[in-house]
Amino acid sequence: MLSIKNLHASIEGTPILRGINLEVKAGEVHAIMGPNGSGKSTLASVLAGREEYEVTEGEVIFKGKNLLELAPEDRAREGVFLAFQYPVEIPGVSSTNFLRTAVNQVREYRGQEPLDAVKFLTMMKEKMKLVEIDQKLLSRSLNEGFSGGEKKRNEIFQMAMLEPTLSILDETDSGLDIDALRIVSNGVNQLKSDKTATIVVTHYQRLLDYIVPDFVHVLYKGRIVKSGTKELAMELEEKGYDWIKEAVDSEATV
Amino acid sequence: MNTLIKQDLFEELLESAHSGFENSRSEAKTSYLVQGLPAPKAEEYKFTGITKKLEQTFPQLSSAQPFEVSAETVKSAVFEGFSGDILVFTNGKFQPSLSTIIDGLEVSLLSEKPETPIGSIAKPGKDAFCALNQATFEDGIFISVPKKTQIEKPILLLSFNKENAGSVIQPRVWIEVGDFAELTFIDQSINLSESPYFINKVVEIKGAHNSHVHYYRLQHEGKNAFEVSTIETDIQKDSKFASVTISLSGEMIRNNLSLNILGGNSEGNMYGLYLLNGKTHMDNHTNVDHTVPHAESNELYKGILDDQSRGVFNGKIFVRQDAQKTNAFQQNNNILLSEDATVNTKPQLEIWADDVKCSHGCTTGQLDEEALFYLQARGIGKDQARGFLLYAFAGEVLEHIEEESFRTFCTELVQARLGSKL
Numbered sequence: 001m002l003s004i005k006n007l008h009a010s011i012e013g014t015p016i017l018r019g020i021n022l023e024v025k026a027g028e029v030h031a032i033m034g035p036n037g038s039g040k041s042t043l044a045s046v047l048a049g050r051e052e053y054e055v056t057e058g059e060v061i062f063k064g065k066n067l068l069e070l071a072p073e074d075r076a077r078e079g080v081f082l083a084f085q086y087p088v089e090i091p092g093v094s095s096t097n098f099l100r101t102a103v104n105q106v107r108e109y110r111g112q113e114p115l116d117a118v119k120f121l122t123m124m125k126e127k128m129k130l131v132e133i134d135q136k137l138l139s140r141s142l143n144e145g146f147s148g149g150e151k152k153r154n155e156i157f158q159m160a161m162l163e164p165t166l167s168i169l170d171e172t173d174s175g176l177d178i179d180a181l182r183i184v185s186n187g188v189n190q191l192k193s194d195k196t197a198t199i200v201v202t203h204y205q206r207l208l209d210y211i212v213p214d215f216v217h218v219l220y221k222g223r224i225v226k227s228g229t230k231e232l233a234m235e236l237e238e239k240g241y242d243w244i245k246e247a248v249d250s251e252a253t254v
Numbered sequence: 255m256n257t258l259i260k261q262d263l264f265e266e267l268l269e270s271a272h273s274g275f276e277n278s279r280s281e282a283k284t285s286y287l288v289q290g291l292p293a294p295k296a297e298e299y300k301f302t303g304i305t306k307k308l309e310q311t312f313p314q315l316s317s318a319q320p321f322e323v324s325a326e327t328v329k330s331a332v333f334e335g336f337s338g339d340i341l342v343f344t345n346g347k348f349q350p351s352l353s354t355i356i357d358g359l360e361v362s363l364l365s366e367k368p369e370t371p372i373g374s375i376a377k378p379g380k381d382a383f384c385a386l387n388q389a390t391f392e393d394g395i396f397i398s399v400p401k402k403t404q405i406e407k408p409i410l411l412l413s414f415n416k417e418n419a420g421s422v423i424q425p426r427v428w429i430e431v432g433d434f435a436e437l438t439f440i441d442q443s444i445n446l447s448e449s450p451y452f453i454n455k456v457v458e459i460k461g462a463h464n465s466h467v468h469y470y471r472l473q474h475e476g477k478n479a480f481e482v483s484t485i486e487t488d489i490q491k492d493s494k495f496a497s498v499t500i501s502l503s504g505e506m507i508r509n510n511l512s513l514n515i516l517g518g519n520s521e522g523n524m525y526g527l528y529l530l531n532g533k534t535h536m537d538n539h540t541n542v543d544h545t546v547p548h549a550e551s552n553e554l555y556k557g558i559l560d561d562q563s564r565g566v567f568n569g570k571i572f573v574r575q576d577a578q579k580t581n582a583f584q585q586n587n588n589i590l591l592s593e594d595a596t597v598n599t600k601p602q603l604e605i606w607a608d609d610v611k612c613s614h615g616c617t618t619g620q621l622d623e624e625a626l627f628y629l630q631a632r633g634i635g636k637d638q639a640r641g642f643l644l645y646a647f648a649g650e651v652l653e654h655i656e657e658e659s660f661r662t663f664c665t666e667l668v669q670a671r672l673g674s675k676l
Contacts, residue, residue, distance in 0.1 A: 048631050076633035088628040092646025106633040158632060
């Protein structure tokens, strides 16, 4: 589904990603871990199309298309969803209007009929249950005054509404208490299928108790330096990142 | 100083005789001749060089003549959904035959009310354009709302302007609102020609105790329109005055909006939204004078500027020594969509009392790129996402229009302009 080859990206001339290679197939869950500043969030942002990052080398093929050539909205319409690390508060834009516009623009792109108000509300009610989100929140402006946990739940709710094929969760777990973490993970797990894939970007192993990955990759200095299964995450939790850093850094000096 | 040239511009006007209000006119004429039109460096018109613009555009200015419009023209000009009474003006002159009679309201030509103390609220000494209007206006309108009269439906002040080269349109409005009276005005002008015209308008509103006045204004002038307007209101205790000014087009527009709070427990709110493009120059000068304790004022002006447009906001708040326990808030926010658009914003608070809450703030920036990306990342096209954000910004002003039909009308205009039709 997703094939990343030798991806290099920089921001304002500073290279952040230095040759990422990653293959994600339908039905898989990949966890991307790594110390702060290793490029985890950059990778998520580059995939979603954030303009500040300049891709200097490499390619990203998503469902046979060159993802890097698509505008952010077209990536979303193709089925890429980024759950933001810091969801943006947008005063004055109603959550419901926003979602309806988003859902219908995505549907139009996919050649589906737009949803009328009734069908849209029915769908909303159904998906709201998934992430236990309160109707009251959705009658407010988008993310405005939401708590950290509410914002993250809203991200997963939007994900449920847009029915992506590739979901990228960018540190969705950070700042969540255990109840919120359980709710968010539950939502993600229910949305998983053998036709969709998930990339979980996280600093901590805790989330992976709930969203169990098939593969775990460690990102350091803009490269995937180690890949493994969920046991790797356990090892990282126990030993921290220093042993990996040391191994990589000593190799580099040799 | 090029005072002589400035006087020449309006020479004919000053010489033409207008009957009635001889004392007021002569006082205003003297005041005008002393002040002259604002010189290039004049503090109050520092960013708005209207004198030069007028001199360039109009070699000579004479008084605009009223003209006929048909009932059909009036009907088709009224916005959809409007229900209420309509007062029609052509080139500033009140047209009783095209207007509807309002129960409970006294409406007449100003010339029929020679005792009206014009110039007692908007004083000619404060501004040369205001003085010019008072010295040379043809005739105005007198509107009086008796005490305890609640006019439930809004009153539409519908002005048709049609320019023959080189004339000045000078509307003059006097509004008296009695104790416990309430009403809403919608002030809208319709431009019937493309050639340059100059409007120099003065509106005085006298609110008695417990009066409630809403004054909504839609400025949708021709792209060659010049306008200076003075709207000044006095309110007594327990009263409320609220204005919303929506400005969408014109060449150079200067709005002087002033409120004098003369009685306690009163509230004055001024909201403004300006969407500028091309070379439009829009200057909003507001002035709130707190003279008594226990009153509140709120101001929120927002602007979106594109192309080479220029916005000016100057918000004066005076809190006099007696005006303890005053709450006065002011905010001006701008979004610049182009490198060539500029905003000059200046809060000007003068506080003489020591137990007050006052605040002001102004921001000028670009569209929030992070918010734009967030919307795009959800599949919303860039143009629509941009429209969403701009409309969200503008909506904060529109929501203060309490009259629903007018709010809907303005919302549609703003959405069409911002490309955010939902």
